[in-house]
Amino acid sequence: MKILQNIIDEHGFDRMLSRLAHEILERNQGIDNLAIIGIRTRGEFVAQRLAARIADIEGRSPDLGVLDITLYRDDVRQHLRQPEVRVTDITFDIADKHVILVDDVLFTGRTVRAALNALMDIGRTRSIQLVVLVDRGHRELPIRADFIGKNVTTSRGQEIRVRLREVDDIDAIDLVSIED
Amino acid sequence: MSSLSIQHLLGLQNVPKEDIALILDSTDSFLEILERPIKKVPTLQGKTVVNLFFENSTRTRISFELAERRLSADVVNFAASSSSVKKGETLLDTARNIEAMKVDMVVMRHSAAGAGHFLSERCTSKFINAGDGAHEHPTQALLDMCTIRQKHGTLEGLNVCIIGDIAHSRVARSNIYGLLSMGANVAVCGPPSMFPYDLEKLGVRMFTDIDQALQFSDVINVLRIQLERDAGAAFPSLREYHNAFGITRRRLDALGRDITVLHPGPINRGVEIESEVADGPYSVILPQVTNGVAIRMAVLFLIGTRAE
Numbered sequence: 001m002k003i004l005q006n007i008i009d010e011h012g013f014d015r016m017l018s019r020l021a022h023e024i025l026e027r028n029q030g031i032d033n034l035a036i037i038g039i040r041t042r043g044e045f046v047a048q049r050l051a052a053r054i055a056d057i058e059g060r061s062p063d064l065g066v067l068d069i070t071l072y073r074d075d076v077r078q079h080l081r082q083p084e085v086r087v088t089d090i091t092f093d094i095a096d097k098h099v100i101l102v103d104d105v106l107f108t109g110r111t112v113r114a115a116l117n118a119l120m121d122i123g124r125t126r127s128i129q130l131v132v133l134v135d136r137g138h139r140e141l142p143i144r145a146d147f148i149g150k151n152v153t154t155s156r157g158q159e160i161r162v163r164l165r166e167v168d169d170i171d172a173i174d175l176v177s178i179e180d
Numbered sequence: 181m182s183s184l185s186i187q188h189l190l191g192l193q194n195v196p197k198e199d200i201a202l203i204l205d206s207t208d209s210f211l212e213i214l215e216r217p218i219k220k221v222p223t224l225q226g227k228t229v230v231n232l233f234f235e236n237s238t239r240t241r242i243s244f245e246l247a248e249r250r251l252s253a254d255v256v257n258f259a260a261s262s263s264s265v266k267k268g269e270t271l272l273d274t275a276r277n278i279e280a281m282k283v284d285m286v287v288m289r290h291s292a293a294g295a296g297h298f299l300s301e302r303c304t305s306k307f308i309n310a311g312d313g314a315h316e317h318p319t320q321a322l323l324d325m326c327t328i329r330q331k332h333g334t335l336e337g338l339n340v341c342i343i344g345d346i347a348h349s350r351v352a353r354s355n356i357y358g359l360l361s362m363g364a365n366v367a368v369c370g371p372p373s374m375f376p377y378d379l380e381k382l383g384v385r386m387f388t389d390i391d392q393a394l395q396f397s398d399v400i401n402v403l404r405i406q407l408e409r410d411a412g413a414a415f416p417s418l419r420e421y422h423n424a425f426g427i428t429r430r431r432l433d434a435l436g437r438d439i440t441v442l443h444p445g446p447i448n449r450g451v452e453i454e455s456e457v458a459d460g461p462y463s464v465i466l467p468q469v470t471n472g473v474a475i476r477m478a479v480l481f482l483i484g485t486r487a488e
Binding site: 068070071072076082083084085086087088089117118121122123 | 182183206208209212213216217218220221222223251478481482485486487
């Protein structure tokens with residue numbers, strides 16, 4: 001794996017989160033009925049950061065949850081690989097909430113498809129909006145994000161690597177090559 | 181590690197510790213699903229599971245069937261009492277015929293020890309043992325371990341005593357293998373006429389005095405006296421068994437500390453366990469039943485989606 005380009009550094013990361021938090025609040029006119037739900041693993045930490053940022057701005061915290069989509073993946077059935085199943089942790093009722101679904105990178109759209117199915121099994125939300133740090137294109141399903149940190153043009157042999165303080169000791173987003 | 185090394189779940193003997201830990205660790209995810217308004221996920225959509233029960237069972241079969249349906253598998257039930265077995269068909273022929281109808285997994289209960297092993301070597305489906313004779317009942321032991329872990333946080337170093345008819349019990353055997361793998365100290369207690377001959381080799385302590393056994397234990401797993409399996413031959417009367425080995429509130433209170441009481445069910449109230457204990461604060465009997473569905477979901481998921 002080779003780093004081709006640093007897309008976002010530590011400071012850029014902070015500014016990006018602040019902008020996304022403001023955009024979410026502006027679109028939803030505050031945090032009444034707002035719930036932030038991150039998709040495991042990295043979406044979980046991005047969701048925590050966004051929720052903290054929103055709490056700074058609004059003076060109170062929105063509901064925060066984590067969604068594990070392993071059981072909804074379409075590649076599990078084909079025996080390609082067996083991802084570790086983790087726990088979904090949503091302790092509030094999502095019925096009639098405006099849910100902000102959070103992931104780090106939007107690529108084929110299959111993860112988001114699985115997350116939408118998972119959410120619908122948990123309850124009937126008022127709306128679901130998608131926020132991602134990076135949209136790298138190459139969609140395989142008709143899915144788009146409502147809030148995007150940055151659009152990055154990529155080729156298939158490249159990957160967007162998101163590193164977060166919580167797991168990687170650093171905040172950074174890089175464009176990397178997975179072909180040698 | 182997120183994948184099992186085993187292809188079938190036939191027993192817990194010789195199953196690596198990592199596999200047992202993976203199944204136990206995965207169970208929380210499925211417990212969470214059982215708390216949802218819609219208790220169903222699409223994971224095993226398009227997979228067909230046959231519940232092949234050559235021996236009667238109510239709770240294990242219902243538990244497996246719920247687990248299968250909650251993972252969206254297609255489920256077919258087979259009960260030997262109303263089947264071609266009655267007409268003289270062999271076990272292998274029955275299994276091959278069902279398999280020819282394109283099933284993916286078979287959950288089997290049979291009165292003969294090793295029936296699952298026998299078929300798994302001759303068929304292409306994945307097998308899950310739901311009890312084979314006096315041999316093993318792995319999902320029961322897994323749900324017992326899961327319940328113990330929920331309460332104590334770990335199995336490592338815990339003192340667990342299995343009480344009752346050890347020799348005839350597949351639940352005891354699977355528990356002994358599983359608990360030893362996971363680092364628990366295992367003991368058994370009962371009339372010596374109900375001990376199997378190979379216990380010492382496994383490193384299991386033996387008690388014939390119930391109060392000594394309780395002193396030793398953080399957790400007790402009270403087995404049902406299997407009246408239908410001629411267990412009565414090993415002791416003079418049920419009343420005598422109750423007096424010598426019955427778990428009573430008085431005995432537990434005398435310990436002056438907490439102790440966890442499991443029972444695989446169904447309970448013979450007033451024989452191996454008093455109602456006051458079964459329904460009392462030490463008991464985790466109903467959580468065991470709930471965990472049973474989750475653990476079976478975990479096993480079906482891990483076996484059914486295992487990367488080839």
